[in-house]
Amino acid sequence: MVEISPEPIIVHSEEILIFLNRAAIKLIGADSQEEMIGRSIFDFIHHDYHAIVKRRLLAVGDKDKDNYLEFVPIELIRIDGENIATEISSVEAFNFLGRAVIQSVIRDTSARKRNEELLERTEKLSTIGQLAAGVAHEIRNPLTALKGFTQLLKSKYSDPYFTIMLEELNRINLIVNEFMLLSKPSISDMKPNHIKILIDNVIILLQAQAISNSVLIVNEFTENMPPISCDPNQLKQVFINIIRNAIEAMPNGGNLTIHSEETPEKLFIRFIDQGNGIPKEQLAKLGQPFFTTKEKGTGLGLMVCYNIIEAHKGTMFIESEQGRGTTVNTIFPIQIS
Incomplete structure (x- = not known):
């Protein structure tokens, strides 16, 4: 027995x-x-x-x-x-x-632990998203006025400080836009789409950056991959974030493998890089507001990705080990005709 x-x-x-x-x-x-x-x-x-x-x-x-x-x-x-x-x-x-x-x-208990972490992350995203949207809305109006007057001053005077001010205002505007996405992604165009086509389009967009970093993007898609119900523009934003992060994680070059597999109900897309990996103590913090491993990152990009995928009734989790690279796992429900 x-x-x-x-x-x-x-x-x-x-x-x-x-x-x-x-x-x-x-x-x-x-x-x-x-x-x-x-x-x-x-x-x-x-x-x-x-x-x-x-x-x-x-x-x-x-x-x-x-x-x-x-x-x-x-x-x-x-x-x-x-x-x-x-x-x-x-x-x-x-x-x-x-x-x-x-x-x-x-x-x-690894699956149960992952589910508990996902639930905790979802609750955090909801709370932070509501707060962020309110703050972003209040900042946007005065920010627009500041940017407009700075551009006007720059056109009249040649002081280099105005260029620096505009760059910093644009950075603030970028953070405000990410704040707005945290509240609730605008999923307005839900229809059957083939993820392979979406990812191929994103690869074309980021191919120049990949080549400059000596990164080879390898597709391992299954044949006749089923469609999923999604907002293509929102998922493109997720894939741009994931693929760009993977490219930047390999400054000395390497392969980024995009692998797919499916069950009758789920579609799994994995992004596997050959970077240095993420320390275990940092891995648990990924997706938290303002936590980033990048010098100029905001720490909001991954939060936006989690939010968008959750709005598509999917899940995302990250596995990594120092010296062995990082794998970003995304799971989506399959569109049933």
Whole structure:
């Protein structure tokens, strides 16, 4: 029964693995049980969680306490080096010659954690968007007057300070426009569109920038990709932001691979670059207002992307590892005829 259980189960004694069921082998990314038997369980547990796991294993063998331990979150390290969020519960199965043989059940919580983060991000976007729209509306009118009078002064006087002032006013105007988009994207032209055509148009637009950065854009689209219901101009804005970020992340060149796949209900588009990747501590902050890794970024571009995709009933999440590049995942519901 343990062998065919859908939940990953491992059996270990004195921190050494002695059995893994099929689900556990799959979760850890191993090819066979023989590959894992005899190895320390700590080979596959992130070092930040070593101390808590050691304490729990001692508690399991404590005869004065209940030998069943509730689920606690830990981070596992797969064979391929990928870190995954899990939770683990342990119980002493039996005692052999004074050595506790422990059975642990592991649950992959990465999808649940991602959903919780998406929900939190959505709530944040809604609150910030409403506030931003109100502020932007109040700024726009005086900003227009300032820009107009500055242009008038520049036409009459040759002072270089007027050029600097106009550049900064244009930058403020850019931020105000992004604020307006945060409130609620204007999705007014929803109709069936082929994403491949939209992305091809964006690639043509950004091809010169890609060439100047020695970046090769590689399409890996499936044949007969189904259409989705969308506002093409809004999604173009999303794809321009994602592709431009990927190009700028590879100043020394590399490949940007755009990969698609689909299920009967969902269309997945992944943008995979070969840049330096994003540090883990920064990855969690992406999409937050005014957080940016760029010298001249506003930190609002990704927030706008999240908002537009959410308005299309889709989702977006980013995976990255330093030294291995970044993948931006976008998921859209397929237009059903």
